[in-house]
Amino acid sequence: MTDRYVVFGNPVAHSLSPDLHNYFAKNYAQDLIYDRVLIPEGCFESIAKEQFNSGLKGCNITVPCKLDAYKFADTLSPYAKACGAVNTLKLQSDGQIFGDNTDGRGLCDDFDRIGIDLFDKRILIIGAGGAARGIILPIYERHPKSITVVNRNKDRALELKKIFDYLEVKEFSELTAEYDLIINATSASLNGLLPPLPDEVLKSSLAVYDLMYKKDGQTVFTLKAQSLGVKHCFDGLGMLLGQAALSFDLWRGIKPDLQKTYLYFAKRLGRNA
Ligand code: NDP
Numbered sequence: 006m007t008d009r010y011v012v013f014g015n016p017v018a019h020s021l022s023p024d025l026h027n028y029f030a031k032n033y034a035q036d037l038i039y040d041r042v043l044i045p046e047g048c049f050e051s052i053a054k055e056q057f058n059s060g061l062k063g064c065n066i067t068v069p070c071k072l073d074a075y076k077f078a079d080t081l082s083p084y085a086k087a088c089g090a091v092n093t094l095k096l097q098s099d100g101q102i103f104g105d106n107t108d109g110r111g112l113c114d115d116f117d118r119i120g121i122d123l124f125d126k127r128i129l130i131i132g133a134g135g136a137a138r139g140i141i142l143p144i145y146e147r148h149p150k151s152i153t154v155v156n157r158n159k160d161r162a163l164e165l166k167k168i169f170d171y172l173e174v175k176e177f178s179e180l181t182a183e184y185d186l187i188i189n190a191t192s193a194s195l196n197g198l199l200p201p202l203p204d205e206v207l208k209s210s211l212a213v214y215d216l217m218y219k220k221d222g223q224t225v226f227t228l229k230a231q232s233l234g235v236k237h238c239f240d241g242l243g244m245l246l247g248q249a250a251l252s253f254d255l256w257r258g259i260k261p262d263l264q265k266t267y268l269y270f271a272k273r274l275g276r277n278a
Contacts, residue, residue: 008037009060010256013053013074014067017041022065025249028269029261037062037257049073053094057102063095063256065249071106071135078104087142087168090135093252105255108136109143111248112216116147118243118263121212123147127183129210130154131200132190133161136216140190141169155180157191157200177201182209187230189215194224204233212237218245220274242274243267 012022018041026039042064044052049070056064066074071090075081078091079101085091091104116123128149130137133156144152153173156162162174180203187210191200194217207213213230218241227238246266254260271277 006036008035008062010037010039010063010065011042011056011061012039012065012067013042013044013049013070015044015046015069017043017067020065020067021245022067022249025246025266025270026253028266029250029253029257029259032265033257033259033261035257035259044070044073050077053077057096061096063093063252065252066092066094074104078102080104082106084109084139084142088135088139090139092248093255095255103255105252106139107248107251107255108244109140111246111251112140112214112241112244113143113147114247114250114263115239115243116214118247118267119237119239121186121214121237123149123186125150126185128152129180129184129187129206130190131187131202132156132192133158133165134190134192136192137190138165138168140188140216141165141172145169145171153180153184155200155202177203180206182206184209185211187213189213189217189224189226192217194219194226197225199225199229208233208235210235212239214239214241216241216244218242220276222271222274222276242270246270 012020023039030037074091082105085104085106088106093105095103126149154162155175166172166174182205193200215224215226222240224240230238250261
């Protein structure tokens with residue numbers, strides 16, 4: 006019988022998840038269908054219950070339902086617990102609903118794909134929202150030398166330090182040119198804006214990674230870094246594909262090849278991969 010999966014969110018029409026999972030299903034000969042389901046405000050629990058009762062095997066969850074999904078799950082992965090948010094639910098054979106968050110590990114899988122080794126490196130994360138929170142534990146598990154968080158609203162960064170006590174929290178004005186990798190986990194690029202990071206800090210970094218992705222791969226942040234001479238600049242497409250690959254693995258026991266997936270979607274978006 007054909008298994009059914011969905012992505013829940015609001016809005017959801019823009020979600021690439023059906024394209025990604027249909028691509029995985031075709032490539033790995035999996036008999037499944039994958040739809041989008043719009044969740045009106047306050048309706049996550051009732052719709053998710055109804056969907057799982059009618060045979061849903063699993064789902065992805067996008068904005069603004071990740072916290073609802075966290076509450077809905079019967080059991081949680083350590084990554085979901087660390088994030089306080091769930092982006093993947095799976096119906097287990099015992100009838101329990103398992104919640105995971107694959108965003109941070111998806112990012113780390115993309116680091117592997119592009120050849121960024123975090124071991125013993127100094128990492129700077131800009132931003133302290135949901136995305137920043139989701140990437141900290143998987144990055145820490147790669148044994149970097151240090152992880153520093155800087156955020157416009159410092160209190161939010163200090164909240165993260167309460168969860169991840171190994172973080173260093175700084176103000177933008179305190180930053181010095183010492184980072185191997187700078188990750189932009191703010192939503193500033195979505196609005197064509199730059200976080201107030203001093204040029205000398207950005208320019209000394211060996212690589213930068215903007216979690217936001219753009220069709221052409223060039224965000225305002227990666228363009229700025231390139232203009233300052235940073236050679237290795239990446240947007241978040243690979244992370245998006247990586248987190249989807251991990252959801253697929255959770256559901257189907259098959260982990261799609263990330264580089265092959267990246268090449269396919271980069272071509273579809275018209276990028277020179
Ligand atoms: P949140 O709304 O939770 O957090 C937004 C963060 O951005 C806050 O830290 C906020 O700072 C900061 N910020 C916003 N505008 C500015 C600005 N102009 N200057 C400096 N800081 C700013 O968003 P998320 O954490 O959910 O998402 C962040 C980014 O990550 C988005 O671009 C999203 O697209 C991307 N993302 C990518 C994924 C992928 O798979 N590639 C997965 C998930 C997210 P403050 O607290 O001071 O307001």
